Amino acid sequence: MKIIAMIPARYSASRFPGKLMQDLGGKPVILRTYEAAINTQLFSEVYVVSDSEIIASVIRQAGGKVIISEKEHECGSDRIAEAVTNLETDIVVNVQGDEPFIDKVSLAKLIDVFKKDNKKEVDLASLKVALKTKEDIENPNHVKVITDVNNMAIYFSRSVIPYHRDTNVSVTYFKHKGVYAFRKQALIDFYNTPMTPLEASEKIEAIRYQEIGKKIKMVETTVESIGIDTPEDLEKAKKQLKL
Template sequence: MKIAALIPARYGSTRLPAKLVQDLGGISVIQRTYVSTLATGIFDEVWVVTDHEEIERQILELGGKVYFSKKSHESGSDRIAEALEQVDADLIVNVQGDEPFQDPKSLKDLVAVFERPKVKVASLMCKIPEDEAYSPNAVKVVLDEKMNAIYFSRSPIPFNRERNEIIFYWKHIGIYAYTRELLKEFTAWPKGKLEQIEMLEQLRLVEKGVKIRMVETSHQAIAIDTKEDLDRARNFLKSIL
């Protein structure tokens, strides 16, 4: 099975303009994401899929592979699906471009579940305490007995009605792995009603009855959305160098 990591890298961003080309320890955020993904040693190929010449230039400067989007896209999944016309792989892992510190164990565990023939899509999750579950920015997921997702929500699920005990929640981490065929199918479907309400694209899969296998990780990724996130990433980098 040939495995490719595809990193969607849109130049535009709202809260931190041009965040992917900001400096992070001497190279840009997107360059560091590319380097850390490559360094896991898991993937046969690593591609950055972008809509901007500066991002393309920075990745080519590292000797990396770039697919330049021919269309505008609403989501990273749509962007990487277009790149399948050039990328030849059986399993596609969607690595977030604004998460510069990839965890090899998490990605290995994610890929490993595809050894079971019925798994077509998988994603990561981690435990969070109840007090963190009330933030709409932390997407929660509830599971069936086989570790498949039942539902994702920005609301705290399950709702702890009686509050007789302290419970934990599963927080969804937005790294996905798809079989090539499932990714192409998924991005061809129209948005579902639940997806439009919660603004969560994975609910399109849930509405279609596709099983999403969830994989636990203890790794807390640093996602860069704001100046504060960038400062935190810079401080983290200093602590490990």
């Protein structure tokens, strides 16, 4: 089974333009992420997929592999799908370009889902983490996920799901972390399908996979990695790097 990592890396970012090229301990954020992915030793190959020659140049100078997107893309899955179309691989892991502190243990758990899936019933694997506070549970920026008894995703929403009608029943709420491992065909099918109605409503790409019949296995993690979405996040990352 060939397993590769794809790191989607857009230069533009609405909240923090050029964030992937910001300095983090003497290296750009995207280079830190690329090196961290290599150092996990989980992947046959690691690629950065970008729309920017600035980002591409940094990775190439470090001896890394880059694929330049030919089209404009609204989400990471589309960008990765275009890139893997002509690559020989079985499993593709989406590593977030703005998360340089890669959680190797969680990624290994995602890959293990496919190693154990002898019947090839799982199309995607992704991560979930428990939400602890009422503020986090009600925050629409935190995508919630509910699963069946086998940890297969039932639905994703920015709303509070499940609705806690009977307060005598204990409920654990889970946030979906946007880290995926895909079978290659699932990515291609997603790419060849226009945005679906529920996906368009919620603005959650995982829903498109469900609307076209793909099965998503959720894996629980307790690790909340630092994602760099704002200048404040970058300062947190700098402190983390010095620990």
